[in-house]
Amino acid sequence: MCPAVNYNVSKLFDRINLRILTFLAVLLMYNMGFVMNICQPPTKDFLHFTKNITDLDHVRARQFVYLDCCASGYDTITWYFKNNNTKYSWKEFPFLYQECEHNDECPTLFSENQTLLILKATVGYDNGSYICVAHNSSTGQTISHLEDVLVSDCVERPKPEPIPPSDVITNIGQNATFHCAADFGCKSSFTRDVSWYIGTVEVQDVSTRYIVTKENRDYNPVVQANLTVLNVQQSDFGVTFSCWVSSDSDIDTPKFSVKLRQEGNNHRYHALVVHDDSRNEDNDIADHITSTLEREGYKICNRIEGFGRGVFSHFGGYLEQSASVIILDMESDSDDSNTFRVFIESSLRNMADSLVGFTVIQRKGMENSMMDSVEYKGLKRLQWPGSESSDRQRQKFYKQLQLRLPKPVKLDERTPLLQNV
Incomplete structure (x- = not known):
């Protein structure tokens, strides 16, 4: 029995030492200035965030990332997380790490819960959306901040x-x-x-x-x-x-x-259709949507194809001229998917007040969707009915899609859509 006891005690001390070393490493990073967004000690004033914190972060797999929720005037800060592993339901800290006391790589809260440190980010577990909720018990007021974290293997x-x-x-x-x-x-x-x-x-x-x-x-x-x-x-x-x-x-x-x-007279298209032109199926769907809507009098921009660099250099201009966006979803492990997701999220945030609708269309049976974790106030998800669907199913799909677009009017190249947006 003694060797087993000695072995377990040794493991315990190893775990404690690693925790101490991790804490000292974080402290050293602070002192050396590697951690740029240091939260100040909170005070007992009104509930508010004390600095401008990011809503989108990128990190290379197996490297550290810290998420700040710099606030003041709070009693508690609680962190929540969701991704495909949680079935996109919010899970309270410690998230997916159910045995944090036995897991040396478990995320750590410090600075009075204002900062969440992920020591070794993984694509499978840490890639997702994080939200911190600061609560003042005396007033009953809460404030929250949502941040998306993209973890990717680096090339x-x-x-x-x-x-x-x-x-x-x-x-x-x-x-x-x-x-x-x-x-x-x-x-x-x-x-x-x-x-x-x-x-x-x-x-x-x-x-x-x-x-x-x-x-x-x-x-x-x-x-x-x-x-x-x-x-x-x-x-x-x-x-x-x-x-x-x-x-x-x-x-x-x-x-x-x-x-x-x-804000003003700048919409020339009812919708911008974005899709991956490396997939013949997506090309067919985009062409079908474009031709069907154009027969109903809609003016559709279907020039942006692919998710590579060419899209990035032109997407913003076409988006600005479009009253709504239709995106054909793609798998999250496809080439350039993370880069495109970053770009489209930032573009849509900028255009939030001018878009009538933002619609994501998914094929049946798609797994690991790139757009599943995207949150946007005007977002609508529709499923493509497929070639084997009935006329009634296709009509229902297009009726739902048209509700996301401004009503068509007679247009020429100089006619804006403002009066219908």
Whole structure:
């Protein structure tokens, strides 16, 4: 019996030592400045978030990621998580790790529950949506923050893969945010940066209302820089903002120019159809949807095909001209699926107030859907009826789809859809 006892005691001490080393490593990262978004100690004032926290994060598999819920005026902060393993139902911390006291890689809460640390992110378990809920028991008030985490196995890239921004529709007095990123892959690089400029001057040097929030961690293949224009003024609509992607690659610095646009007369299409043109079945479905809707008088943009880089460079412009979006879903393990999901989520957030509908169409039997975890206030999911469906089933599908579109009117190339949006 004694050897077994000694063995178990040894394992216990090993586990305790690893926990201590993990804590010291986190503390060291804080002291060395690796963790950029340090939450301040909360105070007993009114319930509010104390800093601008991201709603989308990317992390390379088997590397660490920390999620911040910096708040003040709370009694408790509770974390929840969902992904395909939870059947997209919210699970309270410790999520899928049911035996955290025996799991040295279990997520850890610290800074009075304001920060969640995932020490070794995995594609299967940690990829999903996280929400923190801060509660003040004396007032009964709660506030919450949702953040999506994309965990992907990294590939070496000879040059960065840009995820360009798109124009943002807004109005005077509102805040507007551009999203720009690039996937640098796993190749070691001294220069991996995404920055915002007006001409050749960094935007933050032009106006204090131009705020850049940047994520650039050593182990993260994706570098993201968001530009927020606070309290939009009329003069901002005449400014051209440029996102620059800098790297060690022997290429010219990719630059992407965008503008703020006022809400108004800019819709030329009833719907934009986006699909993966590497699949013949998806091509057939997209053509069927386009031809059917056009016979009913709708003007459809079906020029954007594929989920590769070509889509990214043109998607924003077509989206801006479209009153609604129809996406044919794809498998989450398809090429470029994570990159496309990041891009489309940021684009749709920017266009949220101008879209009539955002519809995801899934084929029967699809597993590991790319769009399953996407949350958007105007989202509707429809299932493609298939070639063996009855006339009644197809009619029902198109009736539901048309409810997501503005009513058709006689259009020419110069006729906007504003009066019907």
